[in-house]
Amino acid sequence: MTQGAGSEAGTDAGKAAEVTYLAIRRQILSGERAGGEWLREGDLAAVIGVSRTPVREALRRLAAEGLVRHEPNRGVQVEAWGVDDLDEIFSLRSQLEPWGCGLAASTGLADLEALAELADRMDEEARRAPPDLDAITELNNRFHRAILEASGNGRLVGLVSTVVEVPLVWRTFSHYSSEAMRRSLAHHHEIVQALRAGDPEWAESVMRSHVRAAWASLREEHLDPEQGPS
Known part of the structure; x- marks a missing residue:
């Protein structure tokens, strides 16, 4: 040969x-x-x-x-994941992603127009009857990854990308109530506003609320009030 x-x-x-x-x-x-x-x-x-x-x-x-x-x-x-696994994962995300978002507000690397467009497109998909959850998930992943890339910390991007795989398996948005979906979409727009203002504390705070709210939506559906974790 x-x-x-x-x-x-x-x-x-x-x-x-x-x-x-x-x-x-x-x-x-x-x-x-x-x-x-x-x-x-x-x-x-x-x-x-x-x-x-x-x-x-x-x-x-x-x-x-x-x-x-x-x-x-x-x-x-x-792999099969339970509530305890997700608790660990979202605990990590609630530390890493807010930090990355705060960094992105300081670096000036974020493409704000692209992020705003992604947020608008998620709104459009959510208004469909029924909402296109697969499309929302893809747009959401692009939104979060773009923010992490704008942090300027390449290792953070790789680290978080491995952490978010499990919530993807659980198809997070399929567990959202209408109220939870509206809150999540509103967070996206507020994150863009915080990045546009160049305010790391604001950006970090909103992202932390965003991640913890996502976990709350998943946890509510998979916890039996009387029996505890399933």
Whole structure:
């Protein structure tokens, strides 16, 4: 095999691994692969149309992200999260994201017009009957990531992106009441105002309220008043 052919084969293998990783990850985040479900390499390879090698690599990446777990002598299972797991995650988010938002208010790196447009588009999607929750989720993720990127702290972006995966699995917006949705959308606009004012304390405060309110909406639905966490 020539050097060029070897390089091309390596590129094809890399593409197959990436496609496989994205496909399985999307299935998990969409809820198509439920928590506790066993993932069989052969079945996944057949469905996606690849060999087992990229499936194996994809599962390693997903395990590193905490979306699946390896059970010795049993295989790979989609991670299942409970209320206690979410409590830890939102506690982290309520520290990291407000800090990042405060930094973004100081750096001047935020594209305020783009953020305002994302907030407006979320409003539009929420006004649909019924609201397009998938569209709102995607726009919301772009909004939060753009703010973190504007913090100027690259490590913070990577850290928070791994933390928010679990709430995505739980499809946060599907648990919102109409009041909670209105509050969340209003927070987006106030965050943009705080960034425009260049006020770190205001920006940090609103983002913290935003994150904690999101957790409250999830927690209310998954706690039995008499039995406690489910």
